[in-house]
Amino acid sequence: MSGRPRTLFQTWGSRVTRSIRSSSGGGCGAGRPRGLPDLGAAAPRVEGPEPDDDVLLVAAYEAERRSGDGGQPACPGPPDDGGFCPAAGALWIYPTNFPVRDYQLRISEAALLCNTLVCLPTGLGKTFIAAVVMYNFYRWFPSGKVVFMAPTKPLVAQQIEACSRVMGIPQRHMAEMTGCTQAFIRKEIWHNKRVLFLTPQVMINDLSRGVCPAVKIKCLVIDEAHKALGNYAYCQVVRELIKYTKHFRILALSATPGSDIKAVQQVVSNLLVGQIELRSEDSSDILPFTHERRIEKLVVPLGEELVTIQNTYIQVLEAFASRLIRVNVLIRQDIPNLTKYQLILARDLFRKKSSHVLGVQQGVIEGDFAICISLYHGYELLQQMGIRSFYIFLCGIMDGTKGLTRTKNELSRNEQFMKLFEQLANIFSDRNTASGIVDGNPNQRGNNDEFIYSHPKLKKIRRSCC
Structure with missing residues (x-):
């Protein structure tokens, strides 16, 4: 025998079948999802109830329903397989508030x-x-x-x-x-x-x-x-x-x-x-x-400073991409317009056809692919996010938190890259940290009063909103 006391509603073995309107933060409509069995069918009634018994049954049912947290009906007895509660499952609730x-x-x-x-x-x-x-x-x-x-x-x-x-x-x-x-x-x-x-x-x-x-x-x-x-x-x-x-x-x-x-x-x-x-x-x-929308496309030039950094970085990209071109695993393309996704596709194609390549050479080519993919990710950051995101990414490579050790070593031996990295370091050292380059927050400034944007599009957005 269960130690849990049975309610009057459970003892009588009756169930009140009715449409319920409940509220969860507001009015809710209730109904049974199509395809679910009728879990609220009435059980056999006790013969000869007093006239007031029906009212009492409704009150008992309502008390049980409200006894659960958040308006959730209490389950009569242990829930069935999987924890499903038939009393709650007899209907589903949709908010009308x-x-x-x-x-x-x-x-x-x-x-x-x-x-x-x-x-x-x-x-x-x-x-x-x-x-x-x-x-x-x-x-x-x-x-x-x-x-x-x-x-x-x-x-x-x-x-x-x-x-x-x-x-x-x-x-x-x-x-x-x-x-x-x-x-x-x-x-x-x-x-x-x-x-x-x-x-x-x-x-x-x-x-x-x-x-x-x-x-x-x-x-x-x-x-x-x-x-x-x-x-x-x-x-x-x-x-x-x-x-x-x-x-x-x-x-x-x-x-x-x-x-x-x-x-x-x-x-x-x-x-x-x-x-x-x-x-x-x-x-x-x-x-x-839905509402009609009018889309206006604005093309914002990168600006003189960002273009200068971009041109220097393209020389770095050419130095490493040319290695893959020389061994015929990358079709010669316009280096500035090459994308990270195209490099990934080229690497997948190389892996499918690399059975005839010696192990040492295969490792070198895989390493060059890894370097180029990483560098082109930085190129996307430079063009889309600006010099702050670009510089933080390069710092991650040089301090070893991003990329492979080989990537760091190879870039350290590239003269163009080191000049660019030092140039960026000087820009940010004047403002103590990388956060000195503002990403559109008017309250965030460096040591001087000049307001510098990480990317020209941020300046355009601010002017458009004013």
């Missing part, structure tokens, strides 16, 4: 029943849909865990606030975890909290260490799902999770699922997606919620 959009309602309901990739343009409520799905799994599985993964720490912080605002999950049940959260603290969080917001790197680390209770995870939401390619951490998490359990729902979110069909198929396969809910800006059900 926000304007009800039909496409969000339909996508939310579909995502409850199948692993779903949701593709919506930015600003049309992917996070809202995620919050609805998370809240319902939070209710349905009182002992389960709900996880939201985002690729960066700022996104993690942004999403926990948004989900709390939409569905009103109690703050005491939620937690945020990033790489800055110590391992022993994460272990306590996994044990004590039910709704977790974290980066995929944290998730895979805790799964591999056995800290994450994998079998308790019932809903996994993946933001920026288009990143789930190759061996990215999202893919590792899903592969590791299915070793422990197959009873969990995946909701993947992305505004741009892939550049081609092959990329989208990889995302679908890696995340075990069963259906895709796709809307474009021209879709009829989202047209009322």
Whole structure:
């Protein structure tokens, strides 16, 4: 006999079947998802109840429903397989304290029943849909865990606030975890909290260490799902999770699922997606919620100082790229217009055809590819981000924190590179640190009163906003 006392409602063995309207931070509509069994069917009634008994039954049911945290119904007796609570699972809740959009309602309901990739343009409520799905799994599985993964720490912080605002999950049940959260603290969080917001790197680390209770995870939401390619951490998490359990729902979110069909198929396969809910800006059900945009393209010249640095750096690129050209593993191209991606493709092609190349020579060529790819990454930073990001990247190479030791040694022997590196060092030494070059913050200045921008486009943006 169970030591837990039974309520009057449980003792009578009756269940009140009715449509429930509840509130979680506002009004909510309730209904049973299509495809779920009717878990709220009435049990046989006790014969001959008094007229007031029905009223008492309703009151008892309402008391039990409200006894759970956050308006979550209490489970009569132990929950069934996987922690599912039949009382909660008899219906699903959708918030009406926000304007009800039909496409969000339909996508939310579909995502409850199948692993779903949701593709919506930015600003049309992917996070809202995620919050609805998370809240319902939070209710349905009182002992389960709900996880939201985002690729960066700022996104993690942004999403926990948004989900709390939409569905009103109690703050005491939620937690945020990033790489800055110590391992022993994460272990306590996994044990004590039910709704977790974290980066995929944290998730895979805790799964591999056995800290994450994998079998308790019932809903996994993946933001920026288009990143789930190759061996990215999202893919590792899903592969590791299915070793422990197959009873969990995946909701993947992305505004741009892939550049081609092959990329989208990889995302679908890696995340075990069963259906895709796709809307474009021209879709009829989202047209009322989109606004016409006027895009004006402004081309900002790099400026005299940045062009001078660029021309010097191109000479460095030519010195190393010419090695690959001489051994016919890189087709001679316009060096300034060569990209990091083209180098990666050339390296992959070399590896496929390198069976006839001697081991020593193969190692040299691989090393030259590594140097060039690293240098062209710096070239992209210089053109897109400015001299501050470029200089910090070069400092990482020279102090050994980025790149291989060979890269540092090779660059140290290149006269053009060392002159450029010293030139940049002098620029920043006049302002004590690299942060002396302003990246568009008017309150951030160097030792002198001159306001210097890391990139000319920042100056253009500031003038446009004034």
